[in-house]
Amino acid sequence: MTQSARDAFLAGARAVAPIIVGIVPFGLVAGAAAVDAGLTLLDAVGLSVVVFAGASQLAAIGLLGDGAPLALVVVTVLVINLRLVMYSASIAPELLDEPRRWRTLEAYLLTDQAYALSVTRFERDPGTNRRWFYLGAAAPLWGVWQVCTVVGAVVGARVPAWLPLDFAVPLTFLALLVPAVEGQATGAAAAVGGGVATVGVGLPLEAGLMVGAIAGVLAGVLAEGVVGADAAGTGDDGPGGGHA
Amino acid sequence: MSAGPPPGRFVWLAVVVAGVGTFLLRASFLFLFERVGGVPPRLERALRYVPAAVLAALVIPALVAPDGAPTVLGNDRLLAGALAALVAWRTESVLATISVGMVALVVLDAVGGVV
Numbered sequence: 001m002t003q004s005a006r007d008a009f010l011a012g013a014r015a016v017a018p019i020i021v022g023i024v025p026f027g028l029v030a031g032a033a034a035v036d037a038g039l040t041l042l043d044a045v046g047l048s049v050v051v052f053a054g055a056s057q058l059a060a061i062g063l064l065g066d067g068a069p070l071a072l073v074v075v076t077v078l079v080i081n082l083r084l085v086m087y088s089a090s091i092a093p094e095l096l097d098e099p100r101r102w103r104t105l106e107a108y109l110l111t112d113q114a115y116a117l118s119v120t121r122f123e124r125d126p127g128t129n130r131r132w133f134y135l136g137a138a139a140p141l142w143g144v145w146q147v148c149t150v151v152g153a154v155v156g157a158r159v160p161a162w163l164p165l166d167f168a169v170p171l172t173f174l175a176l177l178v179p180a181v182e183g184q185a186t187g188a189a190a191a192v193g194g195g196v197a198t199v200g201v202g203l204p205l206e207a208g209l210m211v212g213a214i215a216g217v218l219a220g221v222l223a224e225g226v227v228g229a230d231a232a233g234t235g236d237d238g239p240g241g242g243h244a
Numbered sequence: 245m246s247a248g249p250p251p252g253r254f255v256w257l258a259v260v261v262a263g264v265g266t267f268l269l270r271a272s273f274l275f276l277f278e279r280v281g282g283v284p285p286r287l288e289r290a291l292r293y294v295p296a297a298v299l300a301a302l303v304i305p306a307l308v309a310p311d312g313a314p315t316v317l318g319n320d321r322l323l324a325g326a327l328a329a330l331v332a333w334r335t336e337s338v339l340a341t342i343s344v345g346m347v348a349l350v351v352l353d354a355v356g357g358v359v
Contacts, residue, residue: 018339043255050263060262070258077262081269083298089273090294093283100275107271112302116295167321167349168342170306171328175341177299178332186296193297194304201309209301216297221290229289 008129012136015117019175020144022168023054023113025159027145029166030057031152037065041153048149052142053111054169056080059206079205083213087115094122094130106134114138116176183230189220324348 003011027048034044039061047057056077063073087110095106114137121128159165181190193216200208277283283291307325308314316322328345335341 018337018342021339022342039255043259046256046259046263050259051266052263053266056262056266060258064255064258070252070254073258074262074265078265078269081266083301084266084269085272086291086294086298088270089277089283089287090291092273092277093288093291095274096277096282103274104271107274108267110270112299116299119295162350162353164346164349164353167324167346170303170321170325171342171345172338173299173303173306174325174328174345175332175338177296177303178329178341179336180295180299186293189293189296190300194300194308197301198305198308198314201305201312201314208305209298212301212305213294213298216300217290217293220293220297224289229292 003127003129003132005129005132008132009136011121011128012117012133012138013140014136015121015133016113016137016140019113019117019172020140022172023141023144024148025157025165026054026169027148028152028157029159030054030061031149031154032157033058033061033065033152034149035153035156037061039064044153045146045150048146051077052108052145053077053081053084054145076205079207079210082210083112084110086213086217087112091115091119091134094119095134098131102131106131106138109135109138109142111138111141112173113141113176116173116180120176120179184227185220185223185230188223189216192216192219320349320352324352 030048031044034047034057035041039047047060051057051060059080060073060077063076088107091110095103098106114134117137118130118134121133122130177190181187193212195212196215197208197212200211202208203211303325307322308316308319310319310321324345327348328341331337331344332341
């Protein structure tokens with residue numbers, strides 16, 4: 001065993017702690033917005049527990065508040081969350097050795113933050129205990145999200161006008177993005193992914209995000225063909241290399 | 245506060261369907277790759293670009309086009325984000341990145357976008 005379960009869980013929790021600071025206001029707003037839009041408390045909490053994906057929840061709440069057809073609400077949520085398929089594929093090589101019931105839990109808890117923290121850590125420190133580092137990052141996010149949306153739904157969220165708390169979310173992703181850019185190939189993936197997503201900002205169903213993400217991955221692969229893989233990205237892990 | 249009509253009685257159904265669908269998206273390749281006996285090596289190489297590509301697709305529009313259209317001049321979020329990116333690069337600290345970015349945006353907003 002490379003790292004004890006407890007140590008790995010605590011390492012994951014430590015890594016996610018500063019991110020949770022930015023999640024708290026987001027969760028409060030998501031809970032409050034749901035009730036403001038006319039959802040019952042049970043629907044508001046259900047959205048957080050069952051869907052558990054902040055950006056798509058806010059989009060769904062906006063549509064429900066406008067009286068949009070429920071089918072459009074569902075499709076919008078799924079399109080915004082399509083990126084989770086890419087995370088699922090990307091983290092799968094690290095978690096395929098897990099028993100299915102653990103993988104089911106790990107799938108349910110998959111978020112941008114838990115994914116990005118974990119794959120970055122696994123690459124830098126291959127001895128990391130996969131399951132427990134991942135759960136250490138993912139489970140606190142889940143718990144805080146649930147508590148904050150309930151509090152937001154019950155108490156409401158009053159944000160001072162001068163405090164742009166919504167900016168904390170892109171800043172969190174920025175803090176996760178920078179260490180993921182390790183050289184020219186990952187740099188090309190980021191530049192093209194970000195650039196195409198920006199051009200596609202007006203696309204319906206927030207599709208610009210997915211188009212940008214796919215374009216970015218393709219750009220990374222093409223750049224790798226020209227300049228070679230980035231140094232830190234060429235670990236000699238065999239396919240499906242299992243640690244745990 | 246929304247001015248629209250109250251959501252109907254079947255909101256819970258939309259929540260459940262969206263939730264089950266979202267779970268299936270999350271679970272997709274965590275289970276599909278098992279069926280095909282692992283991750284094809286070429287695909288695994290491509291998947292290494294997912295973090296940089298997707299995170300950039302989340303971040304860059306939020307900084308460059310915060311109001312829906314790309315804006316450079318007078319865009320406080322872009323300036324604050326650039327400063328935060330510098331901090332992220334130098335410190336690799338999530339807390340420092342968020343703190344500097346937030347403070348920078350509050351200050352820029354207060355100054356009133358002089359640039």
